[in-house]
Amino acid sequence: MSNNLSVKISRLMSLALRHSPETLGITLDENGWCEVPKLLTGLENKGHSINIDTLTAIVKSNEKQRFAFDDSGTRIRANQGHSLNVDLGLSEAVPPEYLFHGSTVSNLASIQANGLLKGGRQHVHLSTDFDTVLAVGKRHGKPLIFQVSAGKMATEGYKFFVSANEVWLTDFVPPEFIQVL
Structure with a gap:
């Protein structure tokens, strides 16, 4: 094939x-x-x-x-990315100190104002792999990478999950935990 x-x-x-x-x-x-x-x-x-x-x-x-x-x-x-309501049976996990999210320059103002939103999906997708999020950002325009202080979020009560293919998932990332790289 x-x-x-x-x-x-x-x-x-x-x-x-x-x-x-x-x-x-x-x-x-x-x-x-x-x-x-x-x-x-x-x-x-x-x-x-x-x-x-x-x-x-x-x-x-x-x-x-x-x-x-x-x-x-x-x-x-x-493994993840559903807009449908499904229960993947994921257990809560302790994230690393930092995770990354790929987007585009055109979304910068919205993300700085509102944080990372799940949109039509069940979760916000984050990764430990910089190259992966860079590729995600490139799919939709000029890429922009965000560093998320996931460890700090977790200590403040935000829940994280990790899918079978090692994508980190959370419901929302507030702007104060996001830094543009």
Whole structure:
């Protein structure tokens, strides 16, 4: 399978498993899981006939590790980034002293005034990896990186979670915990 086709299928899976399951005619349970055969049928109905081995290769090769199979390998879900209300079963975690968030210069004034908001998603996404957040910022314009004083936020009672692919999640980051790098 070509890399372009793999990326196209991965994006379609992201859309269905994070935001719009009806795109592939699938349903997600309360924890965001979908039966693998139903996902494969949904992809086939959209013109992408792949087997479980190809699906596994797409999941494993996804550079951001957006997807995960359950322990039995019979269900799949997105690791984070949902606009749908799903319970990923994440436990509260103690964050490192600093985390990073990638955005664009065009969002600077809003972020300085209002902080980092989750928007249409369940959480604000943060990372320990500077290169990752730089790539996120570049997707939408001239990138801007924010350093978040996550350790200080945690000591003041803000909750953090970490997804299976090591994306740090929180509900809100107030402006006083944000520094532009």
